[in-house]
Amino acid sequence: xxxxxxxxxxxxCQRGTSLTIQCQVDSQVTMMFWYRQQPGxxxxxxxTANQGSEATYESGFVIDKFPISRPNxxxxxxxxxxxxxxxxxxxLCSVEWDSRDEQYFGPGxxxxxT
Amino acid sequence: xxxxxxxxxxxxxxxxxxLTINCTYTxxxxxxxxxxxxxxxxxLQLLLKxxxxxxxxxxxxxxxxxxxxxxxxxxxxxxVQVSDSAVYFCALSDQGGSYIPTFGRGTSLIVHP
Numbered sequence: 001x002x003x004x005x006x007x008x009x010x011x012x013c014q015r016g017t018s019l020t021i022q023c024q025v026d027s028q029v030t031m032m033f034w035y036r037q038q039p040g041x042x043x044x045x046x047x048t049a050n051q052g053s054e055a056t057y058e059s060g061f062v063i064d065k066f067p068i069s070r071p072n073x074x075x076x077x078x079x080x081x082x083x084x085x086x087x088x089x090x091x092l093c094s095v096e097w098d099s100r101d102e103q104y105f106g107p108g109x110x111x112x113x114t
Numbered sequence: 115x116x117x118x119x120x121x122x123x124x125x126x127x128x129x130x131x132x133l134t135i136n137c138t139y140t141x142x143x144x145x146x147x148x149x150x151x152x153x154x155x156x157x158l159q160l161l162l163k164x165x166x167x168x169x170x171x172x173x174x175x176x177x178x179x180x181x182x183x184x185x186x187x188x189x190x191x192x193x194v195q196v197s198d199s200a201v202y203f204c205a206l207s208d209q210g211g212s213y214i215p216t217f218g219r220g221t222s223l224i225v226h227p
Contacts, residue, residue: 004157006157033214041219041220042203042217042218042219042220043158043203043217045214048214092157092158094157094158096213101146101163101165101207101213101215102148102160102163103158103160103215104160105150105157105158105159106157107155107156107157108156108157
């Protein structure tokens, strides 16, 4: 299995600012994913990040708001730009392990926008 | 499209009680089915999975059987513990597609001593 860490674990930010969340995996993986989990809700996929190519965004999410970098096979960042209180959520990164259909998740970043 | 429906929570039980969390799904293909668990303050962890009809996934005393005829994958445990308190997510992934899972809304389980 993969061990995934995220930084920061939580943050409180002011509206209009941006926050970059880091995701580090202890092994090389092809596909990394970013999810949003709003309070009491299920997970919503934001985008899929493959190394060496542009991230693929799901409907309702755009690159200007959620730019993603994937510089190598063990690391990715998600930026939440120009934040508003509606962006308050837990943001999770995950990886698909060994080309199987299982996903392994990081511990999440709990973001509060005031 | 694919979808997963879970029973609404919270489910509140006393320690050693029997647990069932219902999950039904809609899929066009032959999906793999999963249960993930999210403990307070943590990310999701894969609890168990089943990849074809009549398969039973099991882990840590939890079980779920892939029922194609009823499109269900109910989670059961014979005797819950306080440490099982968490949110449980049912999910499916289309084996013929992108493998990106579709998650249910999650069911919160609270176990009292």
